[in-house]
Amino acid sequence: MVEERDAGREGRDEGATVSRPVSESEQGSRDGAGAPARPAEAGVSRRGLFGLLGAGAAGAVVGAAAGAGVAVAVTGGADASGPAASVYPFFGEHQAGIVTPAQDRLHFAAFDVAETLDREGLIALLTEWTDAAARLSQGLEVAEGGAVGGSDYAPPADTGEALGLPASGLTITFGFGPGLFADAEGADRFGIATRRPALLEPLPRFQGDALVPEISGGDLCIQACADDPQVAVHAIRNLSRIAFGRASLRWSQLGFGRTSSTSTTQATPRNLFGFKDGTANVKAEETATVDEQIWVNASDQPAWLEGGSYLVARRIRMIIENWDRVQLGEQEQLVGRSKGEGAPLSGGTEFTEPDFEKTGATDAPLIGTDAHVRLAHPTSNGGARMLRRGYNFVDGNDSLGRLDAGLFFLSFQRSPQQFIDVQRNLARDGLNEYLKHVGSAIFAVPGGVAEGEFVGQALFDTP
Structure with missing residues (x-):
């Protein structure tokens, strides 16, 4: 569990603009086609959907194996007002779901691509995922015809929950x-091995890791965040159906109760230890810090990743x-x-900058040398900061009757080294006695998607 601290809110950038949701009433009515039109050959055709979804029961099994339920957010539904009706743009300079104000619910999924998939098949999958995601994020069904508008003699294009x-x-x-760039044997299946970011390496082993391979790694990932759990779960379910035969779900994680705020408009949430978490997390309004610490810059390599970021996912079980x-x-x-x-033990209120030099009656530091706040602070890590979007999770209980619960840690950073430096420094963290890292993964997150393009298209363009 990593908590970042900065120099307090007094230093936050002023005049920054933050992408805000557009209510469905502002968005106005949209026709059945929904998302902006794409070339016909790039979309998910009805015939293609029959092929992908023809094994309807098999698609359902894929979702069920991941603990997935299903739902479709449809514009103009009942009670379509308030926060639940918020709509964020899918297309833009950066992908949504990073500096977007953190929603209350999460469904995260990692996929392995099929051995039979080739470059053209991968591009087709990413294209179809892009089309579907653009529709879903706007409150539309995954495809035209949806859950009930298609043929009675074919599986519905959308699951309809x-x-x-x-x-x-x-x-x-x-x-x-x-693994998307080269498989375990080093084979360049998609012709992109030479374009793999040099920084995109599996994370090193950290002290105390007890990683389970089945809930670690992955060739592709999808993070779906929403203020309704059914909406988030539905997105993963339907995107998994689209991937049928081309990519299979490796592992997934449901999350509730965000453990970080990503906007100054949000109150600091609490983790399952009962403490406020992420008080000084990087906020979207800190545009200079976001540019410096979160987004891959034009001067970084490779160029196709400009405007993107690196995502670290860690499943951290808390010994509740x-x-x-x-x-x-x-x-x-x-x-x-x-x-x-949530105030530092050196005094003040929640947003008072910790004073690590301040001592008490016995001349010992008021904030101990093994305190989490001290070890995670940027001053202890060469100024490294991350933007966190973690969530609490409770996945029932284990064979001993203990809660299988904790923090599903997600962080975005310009370089994975930012996370590595902080995590290594936390080896002395006194909280480690109550934490167990069981899942780990890292992904390169491409920059934003322009209308008419598919996610990560620059990776496949001729350099």
């Missing part, structure tokens, strides 16, 4: 894993039962902040 639900602020973010027996004072010492206000 969210008919009548609004867009709920859905954002869909795509990423490419190291042990933590719940720790005295309040010790909990606060381990974190370095008060449990109620």
